[in-house]
Amino acid sequence: MRKLLFFCRVAFLCNVCFLLAWLIQYLPVSPHGHIASTIVVLGTGLAVILNIAVNFFVVISLLQKKMDWSVFPRWLIIVNFLFLLLQIIILLFN
Structure with missing residues (x-):
């Protein structure tokens, strides 16, 4: 989980x-x-590649209930997901 936290920060x-x-x-x-x-x-x-990978592993960890929310700041996960949506919008419509 510490590696995923590190990659969440790098993705941010x-x-x-x-x-x-x-x-x-x-x-x-x-x-x-x-x-x-x-x-x-x-x-x-x-950014795009790393953000897709990080969000994928976060979703997998959430579905498997392996994620400890005390280790991961919720704002970081939410902001990375919002950035992913923004990146998709910008890359598709720009």
Whole structure:
């Protein structure tokens, strides 16, 4: 369960990078954008895949009643799921 908690936290950070990468499309970026390129790679390349995997394993753990809610912050699971819905909407309709 500790590994799943770690990946939930990493997925949250990647989801924040996904939002920033989506906003970078509409904002000017400096020509020396090392930070911007890192955000784009984490946001577009890793966030969707990691978020799908994390939410899948969270749902499986919930269905098998293996998840201990005292270890997992509920807000983190809910926010990751909401980010997954947002990612699906943005990727399908953009």
